Amino acid sequence: PYTDWRGQWWLLTAVGLLLLIPAWRWLPRPNQGMPLQAGAGTDEGEPGPLWLWLLQAAYLCAGFGYAINATFTVLITEQQPALSGQGGLMWLLVGLAAAPAPILWDRVARRWGYLRSLQAAYLLQIIGILLPVLSGSLIAAVASSLLFGLTFIGIVSLVLTMVGVRYPGHPAQIMAKLTVGYGIAQIIAPVVAGELAELTGTFDGSLIWVSVMMGLGLLCLVAMVMIAARAPSGRGQSPGT
Known part of the structure; x- marks a missing residue:
């Protein structure tokens, strides 16, 4: 009531900067683990550099998928003539689908x-993502929301768990690199999507x-399976891992 949405964002930015000070100065430093070097750990079964680059590219692409859906799901729904006023419901469905997703995907990954x-x-x-393009119906909107909620947090959970398994000596360093790419995609994607929407x-x-x-991210994952299948038996785990 005291300011518009722009002022609220500036206020939240200021609060975040203030909270950064104690977080940076007083939180305990994490264990850095083994130093990450080119080709390090390959003798112990860690994947090679190309495999990691493909994983980083795939996770970057996942950041684009997350950012568009998380930013515009409600607006996309409200713009459908037959779905006016249903945006909040779609976001609720996203949350309901996301809640059990890590457990479900963990079960799938074990198999x-x-x-x-x-x-x-x-x-x-x-x-x-494509369902709202193909249909403006309520069924398509509900299915789109459920699929987004089910997959976005599942992708994050699967990737980070896989990193912990494949890079046991220094998982935090790999996760940090992946998170940077994911975050960059979240910055770029809404800007590009907003410009495209304004033009069209x-x-x-x-x-x-x-x-x-x-x-493109899916193709990177397919390439990772092919690389794992060609790797010597001592270099890593099964292609599906």
């Missing part, structure tokens, strides 16, 4: 392996664009 489970999650999220008057182009980005 299929991490990479194959990630491929399934990426594919389901692509379908969910609809979010269809933005959704198609981000589905292409997720498709």
Whole structure:
């Protein structure tokens, strides 16, 4: 009531900067683990540099998928003539689907392996992203919201768990690199999507664009499986891991 949304964002930014001071100065430092070097750990079964680069690229693409859905799900729903006033419901469905997702994907990963489970999650999220483009119905909106909630947190959970398994000596360093890429995508994606929507008057182009980005991430995961299949038996685990 005291300021508009711009003022609220500036206020939250100021609060975040203030909280950064005690977090930076007084929180205990994490254990840095083993130093990360080029090719380090490959003798102990860690994947090679190309595998890691592909994982970083795939996770970057996942950041685009997350950012578009998290930022614009409500607005995309409200812009559908038959769904006016249903945006809040769609966001509620996202949360309901996300709550059990890490447990469900953990079960899937135990059966299929991490990479194959990630491929399934990426594919389901692509379908969910494209559903509002293909149909403006309530059923499509509900399915899109449920698929997003089910997959976005599942992708994060699967990737970070896989990193802990494949890089036991220094998982925090790998996770930090992945998180940087994921965060960069979250900064870029809403800007690009907003510009596309303003130019075209609809979010269809933005959704198609981000589905292409997720498709590139899926291709990276497929390449990772191929690399794992060609690796010597001592270099790592099964292709699906």
